[in-house]
Amino acid sequence: MNRAIHVNGSDHELPDDPRVSLLDFLREQVGLTGTKKGCDHGQCGACTVIVNGMRINSCLSLAVLHEGDSVTTIEGLGTPEAPSPLQAAFLAFDGFQCGYCTPGQICSATAMLDEIALGWPSDASDDLESGIEISPEEIRERMSGNLCRCGAYANIVAAISDVAENGR
């Protein structure tokens, strides 16, 4: 395929219309509706996907900017038959209610645990230069780009903490 985006391991041709966001490309053209459109303006995080290892808001990125990029969506993290550790933990800890923000929360949390492992600081870090001590406050700050209106935050933090402590 000439100009393509790799999504969950397979190639998909770029859209003809450069206006199409990566989010709409995933939902409409690739048919992966697990990634959600909550605000379409980078204000809710429901559209979070992982591009080349980095979590981004897919709504604020034109698909044509992603030629050759590797995109991982919620469908690429796990399936109902084989959920990822975070997917399983969200289920066990009831880290969701309506489920609409959930794929974004889980994609975000997946990347976030890597970021902590790499020692990236956050606004909640006391010290910019020493390693990051994982704590509920660190998780909350780092997950604050993912809104949940049902109010499942406390359970989401519990789910992520469990995976962080007990391995992935």
Add this chain to the structure above:
Amino acid sequence: MRSFDFQQPAGLAHASQLLGGRGAKGMAGGTNLTDLMKLQVEMPQTVVDLNRCGMATIDPTDDGGLRIGALATNTATANHARVRSGYPVLARAILAGATQQLRNKATTGGNLCQRTRCYYFTNVDQPCNKRKPGSGCGAINGIARLHAVLGTSDQCIATYPGDMAVALSALNAVVEISSGDSHSRSVPVRDFHLLPGDTPWRENVLESGEIITGVTLPSPVGARQIYRKVRERSSYAFAMVSVAAIVEMADGAISRADLAFGGLAHKPWHDPRLSDLLVGARPAVALFDKAADILLENAHGHGENDYKIPLARRTLVAVLAEATETEL
């Protein structure tokens, strides 16, 4: 979103040439421009993808400073070891802004060009002199909660919304601007953004065809560096007021005091009179109050944003007290 012609130049010269064309806009991370294009606040005829023009590296300079490429992401900058050790105010300001998802895309150059969050600017069915010259200002007699109290005009009371540039202003960083291969110039961050005056649509000094290529920081100083952001919720909100401070003490007196403010004006606000007052003086609450008096001498609010005047005072005093370890 309007239709546009999408261009992916392979180098700076070509990008600059394209950006000199009518209705052309450069796109780096796209977090701000895409947002505004969807609202038809921005309607570029040509979108020029700058991501293939290099400019993403962060390198030491010959005089001990640091050069941050225009396309370095906010994440890369905040995570950079030299930024964390030598310019913590910059790392802190970046980390206080937006979210990890946005910082992973947002770039140095794009963030400097970030446009206001004024509700009337982002709503194309409302008057806004910045967006549509001559249409009026909806905020002045409307809802001005986010708005400026310093350096406003009767045309516009919008604020510059970012955090990174406030720290860059305190650090007295310099913006490198290129207009292709032939020409480049340097502008201090403090002079990069403009006040609204009678031309609120002009937000910075960039001319058609010019591209920010990087930002240069002077060599680090061993001072206390603080970024304090006051916001309505504890994360993911724009500043009501923010203060970037680089303060050094020697022999019981203040030997350095570089301050910049967010949320107060159409640009990161820097008032050189504050350093003049503070440097050489012994820290004291009365001194901090005097600094606030000077800062806010010409401040005036528009109803909903009146609070920013006392809030800026209190935040400044608290930051100076923290930086100088003075009891309040």
Add this chain to the structure above:
Amino acid sequence: MSAHLKQDKPVTSNRLDGMSQGVIGKPLSRIDGLAKVTGTARYAAEHQVENLANGVFATATITRGEVLSIDKACALAMPGVLAVVDDDRLTTRAAQGTAGEAPQQSPAAVCYWGQPIALVVAETFEQARDAAKRLVVEYRVDHDAPLDPATAEAEEQVDDTVNQGDLAHAMAGSAHSVDLRFETEGHASAAMEPHAAIAEWDGDRLTVYASLQMLNYNIAEIADALGIEEENVRLLSPYVGGGFGSKLGISQESVAAAIAAKAIGRPVRVVMSRQQVFQCVMRRSETAQRLRLASDRDGNLKGFGHEARVSNLPGETFAEPVLQSSHFLYGSENRALKLEVARIHRMTAGSVRAPGEAVGMPALEAAMDELAETCGIDPVEFRLRNIPDRNPEEDLPFSSNKLAECLKRGAEAFGWDSGPRSPCQTRDGEWWVGTGMASAARVHAVGEAKARVTLKPDGTAVVATDMTDIGTGTYTILAQIAGEMLGLTIDEVDVQLGDTHHPRGPGSGGSWGAASIGSAVYLACLELREKLAERAGTDEAKLVLKDGATADGKSLVDLLGGEPLSRTGHYEPGDVEDDYTVSGFGAFFAQVRVNRHTGETRVDRMLGAFGFGRVLNEKTARSQCLGGITWSIGMALTEALLFDPNDGHLVNCDLAEYHIPVHRDVPAVEVVMVEERDPVASPIQAKGIGELGLCGGAAAIANAIYNACGARLYHYPMTPDRVLSALPG
């Protein structure tokens, strides 16, 4: 065959407690959960329909007036544009909950800024959005539309008016009194899934994939709006990405999609933008409230006055029921309550999670805190002294009232210090730290509900109803009820929701879903048990079903004998409602810190203790409480709709500037569930849960702010600027 119960009497049999499967009440994970965490659950806009066209609304840029003309030709000349629909049947406002008829139509008549006036349909979303934004519209403008709720003409809601005894006299003659005025700002539901619909016609038959809470009413609303028979409409909402009141009634997208789909002969999808959801679905009204409370020296209430002013569009029947729980929460013989609604031209005011108590309780409970302080009595104790034995206005008994127990158990679990209280006692660096508490109350309601339960020949069960699960846990609790009654694990119960081809339920809203539809499932199962008992040669009352078999080893498969067995349960509210006051009760406790320099407030920890009848699933019930408490934090600290004073448009119409709480705003939250069996509430002894958690919680935070730093505030949300302006000295 149907099993019918109209609840004219309390149901004290508590049959669910006598079953053997042991799944009821257990903290089981959601049966729809795997679909949600793996992104395979399909929401309204995501159903795969061939040949789909996309519609985007064009909205009014005037406050009041008339659309004179729309330049359709210009729009139709744009790439991909298929139609510009301005049909007179387009709905312009959201229907109120349980309306069951079309809301306001005729889009040419503009009543608020941002009202949908036409739908632009194109091949792609980008084409439709662009063309809709560029649609050229000519208006006739009516100037001077009333916009200010404080000055607009108002109507008294006479059903809410109470005048008992002599409040003025009580205020003047009592040892202690407070006379306080509160303001609360408007709120948005802000469900994460924007309102969306896909409409598809097959001849005269219409199918709508919708994001709606109450299909039983919504189908009637859509049919009425379109002028077609309900029998020709099918609604499908298997997953709904949150509602919080905003999807109780239909909004503009479902009817518009249906009209457009008919017009172009293709399925049409309409998804509102986030800005449109804010601008044209519905808002919770702002309120202005006055609280007059008087007590004797010992802290016994002698006077109780609560007045409120809210707003809505002309012609809307809904008035934010601010006083709902004030009518019965505390005793006092001298009472004056009054609610009035000002008529202004902002978008429709309607139900946003816990309409009424969400804003009435925070004002009442802040006033109670101030009176307790005036009396010098611990605020927990002050409330304990004022819990009435019976509803003080209607002289009715409470079906149950767990307020005292919630106050006591909550205080104990929180570690409440009942010693003398005064503000500004605890400092942690630059933060003042303090605690506060408040009571919780939320009236309980039930609605008519039908559900079919089928035992399949293989011994598994199917529960089918048009009831929705908007995140509340309906799928799971219905599996638990059926499983408990029929001796099945929840994996053996297939719950099918959100399809109007199934028996009709009440829908999700007003916290009534679980008790109502749960009772219908329970009734159907009781009948199935009758039949099974007959086949097993025993009485239903003696029939023990566990793990797919009777106690003496007869398997369900054998009892069914290769044939399915099906019953429909039909539950109806009855006269018992007239004999009791039925409500959920609870108590909130909060510890906050307030920055002494900037006025920023952060909640350190929060606890809620709630009594709401039988807990059907401990895990999802707790999650509902967590959700409510999270909303309490937003109400207390950050959420406010801001309206332009000149044209009434909502200025902060997005999720960047309307501040719902983020992760970092929400601390560790503890929930204490005070279980009980309320025989009046429903045949399964359960009450509503989903809203109680925000009915007063904001006051616990407000009272903690005062205890921390001495700032008494009377205006929610308590943003840093408001806290600073109220800081003493």
